[in-house]
Amino acid sequence: MASWCAAPSAAVELSVRLDRLEAPGVVAGPIVAQLSDGVPATLQLTVGEVSFENQRWRNVRVVCADFSWEQGRIECRKGEADVGASIPLSFVYLLVDRTLELVLRPSAAESWTLKGRLDERAPSLRLEIDNGSLSRLGPWLPADWPKVTAGQLSGVVTLDGAGRERLAAELTVREVSFSDASGLHAADKLGMQVRLAAQRQGASWTYRASLDWNAGEVYWQPLYLQGAGHTLSADGVIDERQISVARGGARLAGIGELHGSAIWDRHSNRIDRADVTSGALEASQLYSQVMKPFFFGTALGELRVEGKTELTARWRDGHVQSLEAGLRGLSFEDLNRRFAVFDANGRIPWHRSEDTKVELEMKGGELLRVPFGRVKLPLTMRGMRFRLGTVEIPLLDGTLTMRGFAMERPQEGWRWTFRGGLSPISMERFTQAVGLPTMHGTVSAEIPRVSYSRSTLEVDGALLFQVFDGTMMANNVKLIEPFGKAPRLAADIEARNIDLGLLTRAFSFGSITGRIDAAIDGLELANWQPVKFDAKLESSAGDYRRKISQRAVQNITALGGAGAAAAIQGTFLRFFDQFGYERLGLSCRLENGVCKMGGIDDVAQGYVIVKGGGIPALSVLGYNRAVDWNELVDRLKRVIQNNVRMIVQ
Amino acid sequence: MTMAKLACRAVLLAGALTLVGCVTINIYFPAAAAEKAADRIIDEVWQLKNGAAPKAEEPGTAPGDKK
Amino acid sequence: MRTAIFFTAALAALASLLPAPALGQANLEINTPAIAALQRSMQQRHSQLASLYNSGAVGFTRDGNVALRDAKAVPLAQRQQVNALIASENQDRAALYREIARANGHPEWENDIRATFAQRWISRAQRGWYYQNASGAWVRK
Structure with missing residues (x-):
């Protein structure tokens, strides 16, 4: 293994050359030792190359300024090793006991002490580290690992026995920082305690390990976690093929506990199989600390979550094979108030390739600010296909029924469809819920097939509403990106026999008694505001009371500006509360922010909006045929606001 | 685009005499108008209307040192 | 004996509303509620x-988006938030390009609009800000 050749030279010097030294994992050579017999004696050791694992050092030099070798005791005091940087060291070796004690002191507060008994039958090694600088370990770590830039390591590592080695380590790291080149996997000021015990049996090691993480922060894209007292523990076997965790556990501070087992395949570098079960987890912390960053930019990206959940996951052949979530009083609410679910309880089992049935009940919720009541979801799932039996959702004082709901996720994204209906709900409660001016009457609806795919929601057939004592029909309804920042709605709307009394009362516009038919073709809303339509409304045919209040007339004219509003005040008409009319109507074709207006009849330079009838008769004419839409809406808003304190003199 | 339509109409008028049909005219992307629109929106988003530099509020991010 | 009063009043309603200024032919329509909403959101x-x-953490990509250029310019605790910020900004930008194309009746212009914006964001960017050049490398302006 080694060849010694002593070369006698000057009387005071002894030179020893060792061509090659090999030990498990270590190859070194050539080694030249030069001893000079001064007072004190000095030793100079040079090694051409040392390699350990994948590390290589060239021209390593160790100099002992005070060296002695007497009575089987070799001692080096005031030594210094030069491995690129110079490190003060000292060692003592007892020939009979074959024990070594090597102390490295790279800096004042730092020491690495290796004590060993190099006995072949009962060898033992003990490494004591006090304030060891972790950045020294940099070259030892795999090249694709994040680079350690700071941190100290203290603790003891021992290795005993021959053939069935026992390894034990108890280490504390402090103030550790690391980062990869991109900064997406980084940590700062980490503090951890690691305990490890392992024993070799042939080619495999049986281990037991635990880790307490109590300080610092880690960003491991997209997760950000703080060391708030999380602990991990595992025991299992490591061999050439795999790393197995027979019993693993994690206690995440603020969230809860997880247990499980796993096998990591070292050849394919992936999880072969894993089973994880959780205790009751705090859903709010689980969402905000773990799940939220995975949902950025989706509808689930900004939630407030409450309640508890239990999770079970099974991983096989590189895939999640099954997942089961138990919900206990789980509530979540979109911070933009688009949806909410309150107090959901039940079991949601999911399997990659088998049918599963969900048992889930929620006490209530909210959809677009409209509250709904207790719902039971008869949901079946298989892979990415979801099917729902008929669901009746209590909505205000009515019921929303959904039939034949089916959802799946092919390549291009989520796709779903359903049919349904809405039994009458009070407009009063509905408008209050969504924050509109209070309207009266009821609304009910017939919902034909609604489908969603490629970010577009489409209704096949007519949506039929009963509202304001009349009917309203929406055809060709299409909603693009309903969950996006700027949803777009397209529809053709037709209304018959709308009770103007019920409608106008809502907007404190002054009352108009009567009925209208309306048609809004090619309606386009962007971000829920109209950008295009061709609308026409006109008194319905038939016999009914036709009255328009003084206030309503004033408000219509006030839309034309302050001067026009004053006109009525100058005449005796101001003594009347209301007027009869024969017909009224208005049309507006909106395009590019301009409304092209018309009435029921044309007159010289204008059009008739209200055609008077009865005594006294009063007609309202419009003269301007092109009106700026935003200006019109602003004036309408002002009129409605001013009405609160309007006085008819 | 309007230019394209006008051109098309002119061709139609002449068509009676010259028997030149109106071929489908591609509507080209109005690059200059798009640039102008982009600039107006960028002005708005970056608040550059008075030529003032956009104010960087401190959202807690330390302006790191630059290479 | 009753006196019948018969009176017809013609009131000029909507008389003084101004017609909208004619749109210049050379302009693209960008005054729609959707575009305004996106603009507001991006402005905020x-x-x-x-x-x-400014710090070089985020730069402008050649496809009209923004991207994380150097996470290390941001404190660890805020890197997640910066990622969320970038995701929302790019979502708004995508919607903006699409809305402009749609508002002008040519949804197929979306990519041209995106390309125009990509180039304008970069040329309007301040000195010191970073952008991706044609080969995808980061360049400091």
Whole structure:
């Protein structure tokens, strides 16, 4: 293994050359030792190359300024090793006991002490580290690992026995920082305690390990976690093929506990199989600390979550094979108030390739600010296909029924469809819920097939509403990106026999008694505001009371500006509360922010909006045929606001 | 685009005499108008209307040192 | 005996509303509610993004988006938030390009609009901000 050749030279010097030294994992050579017999004696050791694992050092030099070798005791005091940087060291070796004690002191507060008994039958090694600088370990770590830039390591590592080695380590790291080149996997000021015990049996090691993480922060894209007292523990076997965790556990501070087992395949570098079960987890912390960053930019990206959940996951052949979530009083609410679910309880089992049935009940919720009541979801799932039996959702004082709901996720994204209906709900409660001016009457609806795919929601057939004592029909309804920042709605709307009394009362516009038919073709809303339509409304045919209040007339004219509003005040008409009319109507074709207006009849330079009838008769004419839409809406808003304190003199 | 339509109409008028049909005219992307629109929106988003530099509020991010 | 009063009043309603100014032929329509909403949302976000542009953490890509260029310019605890900020900004930008194309009746222009914006964001960017050049490398302006 080694060849010694002593070369006698000057009387005071002894030179020893060792061509090659090999030990498990270590190859070194050539080694030249030069001893000079001064007072004190000095030793100079040079090694051409040392390699350990994948590390290589060239021209390593160790100099002992005070060296002695007497009575089987070799001692080096005031030594210094030069491995690129110079490190003060000292060692003592007892020939009979074959024990070594090597102390490295790279800096004042730092020491690495290796004590060993190099006995072949009962060898033992003990490494004591006090304030060891972790950045020294940099070259030892795999090249694709994040680079350690700071941190100290203290603790003891021992290795005993021959053939069935026992390894034990108890280490504390402090103030550790690391980062990869991109900064997406980084940590700062980490503090951890690691305990490890392992024993070799042939080619495999049986281990037991635990880790307490109590300080610092880690960003491991997209997760950000703080060391708030999380602990991990595992025991299992490591061999050439795999790393197995027979019993693993994690206690995440603020969230809860997880247990499980796993096998990591070292050849394919992936999880072969894993089973994880959780205790009751705090859903709010689980969402905000773990799940939220995975949902950025989706509808689930900004939630407030409450309640508890239990999770079970099974991983096989590189895939999640099954997942089961138990919900206990789980509530979540979109911070933009688009949806909410309150107090959901039940079991949601999911399997990659088998049918599963969900048992889930929620006490209530909210959809677009409209509250709904207790719902039971008869949901079946298989892979990415979801099917729902008929669901009746209590909505205000009515019921929303959904039939034949089916959802799946092919390549291009989520796709779903359903049919349904809405039994009458009070407009009063509905408008209050969504924050509109209070309207009266009821609304009910017939919902034909609604489908969603490629970010577009489409209704096949007519949506039929009963509202304001009349009917309203929406055809060709299409909603693009309903969950996006700027949803777009397209529809053709037709209304018959709308009770103007019920409608106008809502907007404190002054009352108009009567009925209208309306048609809004090619309606386009962007971000829920109209950008295009061709609308026409006109008194319905038939016999009914036709009255328009003084206030309503004033408000219509006030839309034309302050001067026009004053006109009525100058005449005796101001003594009347209301007027009869024969017909009224208005049309507006909106395009590019301009409304092209018309009435029921044309007159010289204008059009008739209200055609008077009865005594006294009063007609309202419009003269301007092109009106700026935003200006019109602003004036309408002002009129409605001013009405609160309007006085008819 | 309007230019394209006008051109098309002119061709139609002449068509009676010259028997030149109106071929489908591609509507080209109005690059200059798009640039102008982009600039107006960028002005708005970056608040550059008075030529003032956009104010960087401190959202807690330390302006790191630059290479 | 009753006296019948018969009176017809013609009131000029909507008389003084101004007609909208005629749209210049050379302009693209950008005054729609959707575009306004996106613009507002991006404007509100800009104060936060501006300091990230300044620090070089975030730069402009050649496809009209923003991207994380150097996470290390941001404190660890805020890197997640910066990622969320970038995701929302790019979502708004995508919607903006699409809305402009749609508002002008040519949804197929979306990519041209995106390309135009990509180039304008970069040429309007302040000195010191970073952008991706044609080969995808980061360049400091």
